[in-house]
Amino acid sequence: MTGWWKNRSSAGKVELYTRGSFHLFVLLEITSFGLMPVAATAPSRPPVLLPLTLLFMVCGHAVLCGVLTHKALHWVVGRRERPTRTAVAVVVTTAACTLAVLTLRATGHISEAAVTPTLVAGLIWFASGSLVLCLRSVKRMLFIPAAAAVATGLAALALGTPAATALGYCVGILLGSLFFGATCGFSAWLLRTVYELDHSREVQARLAVAEERLRFGRDLHDVMGRNLAVIALKSELAIQLARRERPEAVEQMIEVQRIAQESQREVRDVVRGYREADLSVELEGARGVLSAAGMDCRVDFPAGRRATELPPEVQSALGWVVREATTNILRHGDAHRCLIRLTAGEGGSVTLVVENDGAPEAPAGPPGSGLAGLRERLAALDGTLQAGLVGDGRFRLLAQIPDRRLQELEVRA
Structure with a gap:
């Protein structure tokens, strides 16, 4: 379960959260408005058939809105075309359900007048939210609550509803649809923006x-x-x-x-x-590339010798470690922060640590030969390389060259 969440990119996590929230709307509509006809049935009418019919009607409407939401989110992120047919089906179904409830109220099959406006408003609210996901223009989004409010008010007046009650329908549906539409529209905009930022990071890395x-x-x-x-x-x-x-x-x-x-x-x-680039050049290059990819990259030089004072063989080997680590960070995981620390104290071993967050628990593909090549390069200098997860989604690459080998290289130089 942990890997199922951590292995997703930031855009994938936002999409999963958004989809889960909208799928909960299906259950919310059924539980909040589907059971309402049971309490709204007149005692003189059949006590089972009508409430079950209205319950199934609300359930079907909720599922259809959920299907539209699912397809619309795929359209938002660019995976499919706009679900126009499903949107038309939602409009027709919502209109039919609304007319059915208003007709039952007008004929006296629903006894409590307070329940009818709530049931009608609930159907239109959830439908408006689903339809907003199929639009990009804010002006067109605003047209949906206004059209739904006017159409419902006119239908209520045509069925003999008092003008004050019909006006109440209009106001309630308008305000509720605006709220649902704004919520759904903002969620779609946020999801689209996150995917655009994720794509921008990939483009920056390629550039x-x-x-x-x-x-x-x-x-x-x-x-x-x-x-x-x-x-x-x-x-x-x-x-x-x-x-x-x-x-x-x-x-x-x-x-x-x-x-x-x-x-x-x-x-x-x-x-x-x-x-065999200079280690300082590689470190600055890694900082520039990772920063361009939108990461917070910090290169740390503790007290001690600078990278340019190391033997050329050591600089070459560690430069390759920095380059391979940078490539892996860009290709795998979803890192936001990266730390590159070089410790090269007088008379001590040289240690290079590259650590980043957002690492997946399992590799995205078959293991490559990059780390094996780094171990071979370091082995020529009696060095070692350790790589793996260290907890909290952090991946650490640790390269170390012993003091004995450094002294031999310095004497030879």
Whole structure:
């Protein structure tokens, strides 16, 4: 049961809560207004048939409104088309039920006058709330309570109801329908907004990844563009000199070879800079990406050496840990806060902790090779990696490199 709730995204939790609230409206309508005809039946009439008929009528109306609400919420979040046919069915059913109750009151089958307005109002209130979910324009939403109030008042007058009572129908239905419509309309707007924010976070994460790819492509273009142009020109010159049997062609080809070797070295430097980025750069990049995705990311440097003072091998390994942890946070779970803490004290081991909330209890898919690759990188430095849930939906990634290995790397440097 805990995982069933925690594994949902924030938008999924809001949708589940909203649906549960609207489904309770079905039970509320049945219990509040479905049993009312039992007390409203005149003693001279059959005591069982009429109350049961009215009870079944209210139950059918409540279930139909619940079906419309279910379909309308799917339309709100963009999973299906607007349920127009079901909305028309609710309008027709509500009108038929209202006329039936007013007719029974006019013919004397319902003895208590106070019950009739309440029963009629209840049917129209719940129907108005369901119909509002099928609309986006506030002006059209306001049209539903007004139309329902006027139609009910005219129907009551046509069946011989006094003008004061018919006016009371209009006022009660108008006020109640406005309340139900405002409540349902706000719930639909809130659900739609939450899903739009969730989609925006996904777009921001994808844009951050795309920006990093563009940066790498830009760096590679800056390195290779000029060199390739020079190689092309010198190669063409060497061809022309070779056709003329000039000895300078050999010198030009030697120059081409030198530039090609230099380009190869520069490309390796670019790739090495991407694959073995400076730990400080990775930490700031993680802060920027997670913040852009709407998370509260805090990077903590306690007292001790800075990340730039660590050996290059350690920076490379821990930089990969930060990068993989950032990727996992963006892909899995529904994190709102993230803490990245680097502890690198003088003469002590280096510890990197990445902890975030909103982690699912069970993995969303098959286990990947990211953590296994990190363990292999850290194992080359005698380091260890621990990953798992630590309670309250928090996931912790702990990487540690011992002091002995740090000293060996520093002496070698």
